[in-house]
Amino acid sequence: MKTIILVDDEIFARKGLLALIPWHALGYEIIGEADDGEEALKLIDQLRPDVVVTDIRMPVMDGLKLISTVRERAGNKPKFIIISGYSDFKYAQLAVRFGVQDFILKPIDEDEMMLALNRIKALLEKEQSELEASRIELDAPLLDKWSSGKVDEEELEASARAFGIQPEDEYCCILIERNNIGFGREREITALEQMGAFKRMFHDAIAPERKAMIFDIGLSTFGLLSASGKPSGSAEEWESFAGKLLWTSPQEVRANLRIYIGKPGLGAAGVAESYRTAKEAVQYKYALDGQSVISYDQVSQEQLSYKQTDAKLSAELMEYIEEANEPAMMAAIDKLFDTFRQERFAPESVQASIAQCVLGITKIVREIEGNENDLVSLKAMMQWNKEPMTLSGVKNMIVAFVMEGAAYITDKRKNRAKGSIQKVKQYIETHFHENMSLKSISKTFYMNPVYLGQLFKKTYGAYFNDYLLEIRIQEAKKLLRQTDLKVYEVAERVGFCNPDYFVTQFEKVEHKTPTEYKNSLLTKN
The missing domain is CATH 3.40.50.2300 (Response regulator)
Structure with a gap:
């Protein structure tokens, strides 16, 4: 169309x-x-x-x-x-x-x-x-083979001639990566269509000045092998050229584009080396987060870190998630991503750190008898490294996952606590005639007595002891109305070991003694 x-x-x-x-x-x-x-x-x-x-x-x-x-x-x-x-x-x-x-x-x-x-x-x-x-397209696996060093010079030169690569010309491999496209089949179809347009756009931007060979690398990445003719000896010239390519792209996608420049070189051997070094420049995308153009010349003296994040920071983040402490969670995530940049984390180390965070949250979910598959954002977190993402894109994903995880854990804990307190209430109503206290019942349900008391009051609007007393007095009244049991017998039936204490508590609630209560029933017509 x-x-x-x-x-x-x-x-x-x-x-x-x-x-x-x-x-x-x-x-x-x-x-x-x-x-x-x-x-x-x-x-x-x-x-x-x-x-x-x-x-x-x-x-x-x-x-x-x-x-x-x-x-x-x-x-x-x-x-x-x-x-x-x-x-x-x-x-x-x-x-x-x-x-x-x-x-x-x-x-x-x-x-x-x-x-x-x-x-x-x-x-x-x-x-x-x-x-x-007229467009010449290279094959990425072929370039991988060239740059692996497993091809002898004669075979390399023969392959290069088939693509018109001249021994005396300077070539530079430039990888163009579109980040943050998302996941799913519909996204893939859209990305394929858009990448086709990108390739034509970049080729057209180059074609008037120099020959360019285009090759696919993945759904969101392709390469340009560009020839400048005679050697320039200037990495800055290629960086300037890549910058022009960046500004050729539509403004709405420019922020998510990353361009990686290999080391320019002569002929087929130079192509192989340029491709290898362009891929090496890709490894610095998180260490140099925010840079749209990254050249091998810039990163060749830089060292990447291959390590995990501080265990203390990870433990703190998990604690904040369990507490649903949003400001502390955000501060910990900020610190985590600052570490990625400041300590020049390699992509593998960033992936390992993110995986550690994801596993930590799923572990907590399982411990509270939840199901990690209930987390909508988990699927994306499990495959985020399958397609290019900027560090800010990864951060947005982990923030969404952490916030959802914290909300889920809080909700699950509330429901579990609600279920537990309902069981406590049922236990009281069934066993009120037994010797019972807040301390003894907290042992039965493996709960902290102070926490149990607070939760009971919050849920039912009454203190544990008051509720137990109310249940016992109501049952005592029923026995006084329906039986000829003596007062001490009624006291024993409803859980009072001491009849005098029973009388005192009954009078406290009903403003009359058990005997007075029973006599009042006899005087009514």
Whole structure:
């Protein structure tokens, strides 16, 4: 599907054109509209359409100025169709000079417009076919083989000649990595489509100056092997070149792009060495977090750390998670990621540290009889290193996981405590006639007596002893009403060893003695 934007200061003219032409049937998708040339220029930079249909006379910037501006600038150069209510020959002359594909007068004839769109589509497909045919693509496994040192010089030179690599030319391998694309099948499909566009965009940006060979490395990474011709002897020149490539990319994805520059070298051997050193530069992506362009020349004197994070920091983070102490959790995570940067952690060490954190949380979840698979963010945490991620992207993921884990642990603990206190209440109601105290019952349920007392009061709004007394007195009243048991016998039945104490407690609750209570029943008619 070819993409197209419409530019006309008359909204009804744009909407009419939208309704007039069967765009999808012709293989086009309208991806934007603009009121004037200045707005259209921004859309062209942002959306990179294949075709622009524009009026001539518009405020701010007219159609011809828009076309000439686009033609003079580097980057995307869409095909143009001019629509105009003016048949002045000078407009047609300028349109031809600017390389406009068609000049169509208003009111627009549907058949004429469809013929123009079909011609442009055929032209675009022909250009794309020629571009694909001229583009040389290397194979990443082949470059791995070259850089492994397991290929003899004769075989290396023969393979290089097949790709047009000249012994006297300088080559530099540049790896371009798009980070933080996410996970899942839909994300993969989107990433594949976008990476195809990226490769074409970077190739087109290089092609006018030098030959570039493109090769895939993964879903989100590809390589450029670029030739500068004669040796430059300057790493800065290649870094500058990579910086220009970065600024060629769309602004919305630029922050997540990382470009790694290998050591430039001559001929096939130089290609192999440049590829190897570009991959080595990738290892510094976390140590130099925030840098969009990382060159081997920059990192060759740097040392990476291969170690685990401080055990004390990990233990503190787990404690804060169990306590659901959000400020302390965030401070510990900040400290963890600062350590990655300051101590130049290698990717393997970052992965090991993150895995340690994930395992720590899942262990706590299991200990409180939870299920770690209930954590929605666990799946992403288990596969985050399968696709490129910036350190800030990894941090966002671990923060989300820690926050979800802490909330889950807190909720599970509350539910477990709620279940336990309900069992305590049932036990009291069943065993109230036995010798019972807060201390004895806390031993039965393996709970701290102070914590049990606080939890009981919070849950049921009464202190343990008051609740037990209420249960016993109510049962005593029932026995006094329904039986001829003596007071001391009733006291024994409801859990009082001392009859006098029973009488005192009964009177405290009912404001009369057990005997008075029973006699009051006899006086009622």
